[in-house]
Amino acid sequence: MPIDLPLLMTGRTRGKRSAVTCALKCGNQCAHAACNTSGNAYFGDIASAALSRRALFGAAGAGAVVVAYASLTDSPALAEARPPADEYAPSGTPLVFAPIAPVDAEADEMSVPGGYTWSPIIRYGDPLFEDSTPFDPENTTAEALATQFGYNNDYTEILEVPGCDGRRAVMFNNHEYDNVALMVPPSTGERQSIEIQMAAHGLSAVDLERTKRGRPWTYVVGGERNRRFTFDTDFELVGPAAGAELLQTAADPSGITVKGTINNCAGRRTPWGTVLSGEENFHGYFAGGAQTEAQRRYGVGDGIRKWETVDPRFSTANVGFVNESNRYGWIVEVDPFDPDSTPRKHTAMGRFKHEGASTIIGEDGRAVAYMGDDQAFEYVYKFVSRDTYVDGDRAHNMALLNNGSLYVARFTGDSELVDAHGTLPEDGEFDGTGEWIQLTDGESSLVDGFTLEEALVNTRLAADAVGATKMDRPEDVEFSPITGKIYASLTKNGDREESGELGVDEVNPRAANRDGHVLEIIEAEGQAGATFTWNLLLVAGDPANEDYEVYFGGYPIDKVSPISCPDNLAFDSVGNLWVSTDGAPDGIGYNDGLFRVTLEGQDRGYTEQFLSVPRDAEVCGPNVYDEDGLVVVAVQHPGEDGEWGAQRSQFPYQEFSELLPRPAVVQTYRTGRGDDTPPRGPGHNNGRGGGTGAPGNGKGRGADNRGPGNNSGRGN
Template identity: 60%
Template structure:
């Protein structure tokens, strides 16, 4: 018998470009249920009407230093296992050749796309890969070693969690570069390939719960030429679990919308769920985005708020609601429990005793993550995408300013400020955007945009919504001001080198279909299989309410006849790329993209790609690595000065089952797959 009943695992029941198993477990088949955003923004201008319907919509409730550095400070590894190429890697770059762009020390020959059946971690010639830490590796001295056949919740609470996603590494001060602390999200679990089928259902549930959350773990290495290994029982090691207390901050903390019978003050939440991407703040803390939280709750599903967030009166795949009443939000006692998830979480990795916080000022939606840059006036600006088809791009600007050296003050910057949602306007005639992805006559997809205010100076800017309602039901509030529906905004990263902001739009196979939003210059391809990358220029002022924009990439495989765009760079000289997800920058400002969905997009394993942003080679894409079969590439970190890069390999072998695993990464010892953080170095 299977541990989790997945009734929607028929391929024709799944929309989007992911494994059917991933759809069921990662996002609760949200695509199969159709988009949550049914708003017609062009008709949502009647604010008086909106005010009259507000109570019904809310279900009757009352009422810098750019952290683009997050992609440059990383590092991680464990020397067992791995593979290498045959040459020294040289200084050439692939697909287009020449020296590594922008003076980077990380030269490589781009690898060829990797076939879907390949269960290998593939790197360029002259490089080797090293697992740093795997699911189940013990973090503490009293934790047992991982044993496929002897798992328990008690052990998992002391071991590295499952499906590692966002990953960040910071050097520990005064350690001569030999010690670091790593922070990792654990997004979701797949008990059917984690546990033997004879595992007791109740035990499987508790093990799965313990495998969620966050991990902080120390790393060490002998030199920059050697891979990192993790430190068992390191002083900073920590698991953040579903019973860990989080403090709500900001205007919605303590509101009627966040109170439950278990927490009548509405200020203390147990645990975090669906943690996807994240970001490093200029003051050294880590941000984690709570994304697909809706799949863990059974709710009434009758209010517009429930519907807008995908909450329904249906048994969840894991059925936690049967054993833990807080996941059953149908009754009055726990009706608001889902409102306590969908936030940006902040964690101090250098203080294992600190209380993590959930910041309500940044709004509640399916956060892919958040990335912070300091504006010229010292305010912290955080960008975040709502990762669902036809949802929006957001920006937060702090009320207070950064103070160099005052960490405690800086930790409060995300507690109060202004919240905006993006509206894009193209500059080409509508007739030139025909849904094929063909470039308009002016040679580019581009235009202007504005940040529409949802909160300003501590007050709601959405008539009929209180401040607390804007922040808890951010999607509904945003619908009323008319932002642009996007093709799954995932990671949003500001560049330290230029201040420009990059948005990964992963895909949207509903774009331009009957009853859904039509194509536009920002989302120019109907049934968008392969996604695109947006570049935003706020012209030196991150607090500006206007911007210019262009599409850096319209992804796909030119060799397969796909209509693509690489900022004018020759398509025959790029690596094919599909479904951009997470973004990072190297030390000289080149963009790096990890992908999620390429197997069902262009038909190759997912990977990590470098993109040149400046000069004649702007738009050149070069594939650096590929992850094993059925896996997603997450949490990219690039240290080009060390000629190294790091990724989290999530859900390898997702389509397998116990006894018939389809991946054996990273140990290749006949057992099943283990999600793993990997470092790549010169061989």
């Protein structure tokens, strides 16, 4: 019995954004009052006292395929004045393509550039182990799903296995949330339905292989590194707050061991070869009402999933588990190369609705991680490790995030805004200065009235107390491997206008910010320093819409792809920024996509759409291997507005199917590069040879492997 969703965002979204996604993914956050009710000033209040960036720091800086999947569609370049695609690629990247045209939000298409094709690497329900139960959506069970690839794959990381010349890798994935209305028949009992929801969450690691670099990946059933992380998996709390009273429960009086992980969103690999996963909208899983000020600050207590009827941990009214929600909202570190390792939750990095964390080794050798708190009016954070990185000492480096200092950002603009619509200031840039305000030093709290444990467990309250800058939904925060500059996606925020109390400021320059923006930060004193300069790279939207202003780093707006709601970020080998989107149907009326943005030189701000996903879906976890001509993305919640028996998407099947749409990790690659291109059905190698066959489920379409399965399940 699928849950009865309170679709509080019905009528409040614009365009084609799904109210179902709002309910399931973030618990209708935009329908509730902002959790941040602090009196922190937006920086327009103090802009008149700010020095300009140049006065303060001088010149110093930091170092298309349609749903039937029968054929490719060549899409024309948007800017006729630019050189032909086969003669030009920004910043010298070998990944050459002509930008695709945006796709209407009602189209159930996976669109890629001419000369490219796509195929799934793995889909929801695909078996991970040799004894996994074959996927059968009409008879799904929690036990079976615990051995299969989970639902709504988000963050994706592919780490090559050393010594294999790029032919073997392990892929790590987050499974953010479920949509049981699409996943099981309505006749499914309520308890069974909830158990299936719980099993759909978690993480997966899976072995990959390919014939050579530049060719598509297939996944290996029964691979030696394959692993599924569920609510039966023990996670260890580490760092200064581990064992604190605020983390103790009746089931775990030690405050050290947590069962499972919730609503994992983005992440990034570490310099020492592990992966970091962010626990994001954990609040929506706890029911019973907010019992404490801190729970209200995080929105805990209004959960709609009824998990508390199966597991008492998820009731805030249960005295023995009043601290259970404190055990989620952390950065999780996983070693995907060791299937027997215990994943860790890092308390030193603070607790909030983590989109993810991106870690760089700073100039002084310490690890520096950048993080966003994904909710309207929340903050941008930085963590600096206490100890320094030691080249080649993986065991030492894997402890770097256990101890260190936590900071939150305050931004100051250097101009007066003309209006609240995103109009450029008189100096021609949205820019200014900023400071990292220290919350902890690894040994104690630096916030008056907070112990170290309180500052780390209730980080939002500590950040409120020091006057951090309220931002427009800070999501992914990444650093350029070429320049060291920091980029943050601010997805959107319509509440500045509606709240009537928080006007705009130069770093958040639109009152009705439906389309979001991308922020560039340049550390002034090194990665571990306390000051920075900043500017806005993109103020997103559709240049053809005359109702608001857009900005593309100074590049002519009539020569760019429209883009809305930036979410996850990535970089290619020469430092171009890649932006995936979440919510473009609500912002500009087109399906979500993946975009390349030039960062340096005369073409700074040039934005090109590379792919578009089916209706109701978003693009997550981009990985760009431009030297191989390969781009990998996670396609999440296709056909979200459908229901059992009335599905809205056929993704990722090539032929019409009555089965449910399935979130999948997808690879896009060049065509015409030899005879080893697999068929465009999701394939795997079952460990018995070099086949590319898809797992059989009794619904195959014969040996051509073009449907959701084949008859043998053994490859061909």
